[in-house]
Structure formats: structure tokens, C-alpha cells
Amino acid sequence: MRPLPLSLRDVSVEVAGATLIRELRLDVGAGEIIGLLGPNGSGKSTALRCVYRALRPSSGVVLLDGADLSGQSLRETARRIAALTQESRMELDFTVEEVVALGRSPHQRGNLRLTARERELCRDALRRLDITHLAQRSVLTLSGGERQRVLLARALVQEPAVLVLDEPTNHLDVRHQVELLSFLRGCGLTVLVALHDLNLAAATCHRVAVLRSGTLVASGTPAEVLTPELVRSVFGVDVTVVTHPRTGAPQLLYDLPTDDATTPEGISR
Numbered sequence: 307m308r309p310l311p312l313s314l315r316d317v318s319v320e321v322a323g324a325t326l327i328r329e330l331r332l333d334v335g336a337g338e339i340i341g342l343l344g345p346n347g348s349g350k351s352t353a354l355r356c357v358y359r360a361l362r363p364s365s366g367v368v369l370l371d372g373a374d375l376s377g378q379s380l381r382e383t384a385r386r387i388a389a390l391t392q393e394s395r396m397e398l399d400f401t402v403e404e405v406v407a408l409g410r411s412p413h414q415r416g417n418l419r420l421t422a423r424e425r426e427l428c429r430d431a432l433r434r435l436d437i438t439h440l441a442q443r444s445v446l447t448l449s450g451g452e453r454q455r456v457l458l459a460r461a462l463v464q465e466p467a468v469l470v471l472d473e474p475t476n477h478l479d480v481r482h483q484v485e486l487l488s489f490l491r492g493c494g495l496t497v498l499v500a501l502h503d504l505n506l507a508a509a510t511c512h513r514v515a516v517l518r519s520g521t522l523v524a525s526g527t528p529a530e531v532l533t534p535e536l537v538r539s540v541f542g543v544d545v546t547v548v549t550h551p552r553t554g555a556p557q558l559l560y561d562l563p564t565d566d567a568t569t570p571e572g573i574s575r
């Protein structure tokens with residue numbers, strides 16, 4: 307069995323009398339990519355926030371290499387876990403290069419002065435995320451997709467063991483979505499990623515876990531979990547599941563109504 311860098315043990319989150327997450331158990335093996343799926347408001351971001359410590363569970367623990375995260379300093383956690391989240395903002399007038407270099411801060415004390423190895427690490431991250439040409443640009447001038455790639459480059463130079471990503475394909479065009487998810491497949495890190503796109507999740511994740519109203523309702527390989535019955539019951543939509551002819555991954559075809567009444571005038575089918 308693979309070592310377990312990340313483990314959520316009976317994690318519950320209660321806020322103002324409401325239970326946002328209920329006794330969530332989730333194990334992420336070394337080098338595994340686990341996709342967290344579920345409808346809007348089902349608790350995906352809340353669960354991830356417990357992992358990157360923006361939120362303290364009301365009960366239960368998050369274990370990193372078997373140790374309770376709450377016993378560590380935030381800096382110690384940041385050396386091991388990098389997060390790309392809805393909360394990752396860039397509001398200061400820094401250049402792309404400067405923001406990416408900030409990824410080294412959990413490893414530094416005092417003024418940020420990079421070693422030659424760290425500078426190469428930053429250059430490599432810029433290259434891998436296809437943003438070298440933006441290095442001297444202010445991050446305030448970037449498009450949504452460019453900002454997302456800068457944030458991922460910053461996470462990489464943190465040299466984490468675990469990457470936590472909340473909807474990382476937001477704002478990305480289709481090429482950069484595919485590149486990002488291919489990158490996750492090849493990076494060798496342990497990854498916990500919340501995704502809305504079930505097809506991208508099926509193509510990328512080794513296993514997926516599905517939340518509904520804060521409760522884990524299914525987990526397993528994409529083929530085991532993403533059945534028409536599950537998708538109907540959790541997301542309320544009808545799908546046909548086909549197998550990708552080359553990769554073998556399950557892919558969902560959404561069963562939209564096909565009667566003539568739904569065809570706008572002038573559009574021939």
C-alpha cells in the first residue's frame with residue numbers, strides 16, 4: 307500500500323449551527339490525484355480549506371504524513387502543502403516574477419533572497435506554466451487565466467509534497483485546462499483537486515470522491531463512481547457514459563432534450 311501523505315479523519319465543520327461537512331474520511335496516497343466533486347454548495351471548498359488550514363475542523367483531524375496538522379505551525383504546513391484556491395488573490399503591484407518567487411517564503415527567514423537553485427526553480431516554473439513572456443508584467447494587468455497560471459507557478463516553487471487546488475481550471479481556455487491537468491498527471495505530487503468538470507475529472511484523477519450536502523456519498527475510480535445513476539442522483543442530470551476510445555476513461559455525454567421545440571429558429575440540426 308502507498309504511504310498516505312494526506313488523510314482526513316472524520317472531519318466535520320460546523321458554522322453558526324449549520325453542518326457544512328459531516329465526518330468526512332478521505333485518504334490520498336503518495337502521488338495520487340484525488341478529485342473532489344459535488345454540486346454547488348456541497349462542501350468541496352470547505353473540505354479543502356481544512357487541508358490548507360484556512361479553516362479549523364470542528365471535529366476530526368487532517369493528518370499529514372500521519373501527524374495532526376493542527377500541531378504544526380502554518381509555516382511548517384506551507385513547506386509541505388501548497389494551495390491554489392478561490393482565495394488566492396494578487397492585489398499588489400508585483401511583477402509575475404516577484405509573485406512566483408514568493409512561493410519560496412515558507413522556506414525563508416527575513417528578507418527574501420533567492421539562491422541560484424531557487425532562481426532556477428522559479429525560471430523552470432515560469433517555463434512549465436508557459437508564462438516566461440509575462441515575467442516582468444505587473445500581475446494587476448493579467449487576464450484571469452494568466453493569473454491562475456502565475457498562482458500555480460508560485461505553488462510549484464514552494465516545492466510542496468501535496469498540492470490542493472480549488473477549481474484550478476476556472477478562467478482557463480481549453481488548451482490551458484488540458485495542459486494544467488496533464489501537468490498534474492505528470493508532476494508526481496500528491497494532489498487533492500476540486501473540479502466541476504466531470505469529464506476532466508474522469509480523465510485526470512486516479513480516484514474521485516463525491517460530496518452532497520457535506521456528506522461523502524461515493525468514492526472510487528472514475529469508472530466506479532461516475533455512473534448515470536450517481537450523476538442523476540447527485541447532480542440531477544441525465545447522462546450517457548461512454549469510454550474514451552484511446553484512454554479508456556469514462557466520459558459523460560449530457561442528455562439534453564432533442565425535440566424540435568428546443569431548436570432555435572434558423573439553426574439546422
Ligand SMILES: Nc1ncnc2c1ncn2[C@@H]1O[C@H](COP(=O)(O)OP(=O)(O)OP(=O)(O)O)[C@@H](O)[C@H]1O
Nearest residue numbers: 321322324326344345346347348349350351352353
Ligand atoms: N462561513 C460560512 N458561514 C456559513 N455558511 C458557509 C460558510 N462557508 C461556507 N458556507 C456554506 O457551506 C456550503 C458549502 O460551501 P462550499 O463553498 O464548501 O461549497 P462548494 O462545494 O465548494 O461549492 P461551489 O461548487 O459552489 O464552489 C454552502 O452552502 C455555503 O454557503
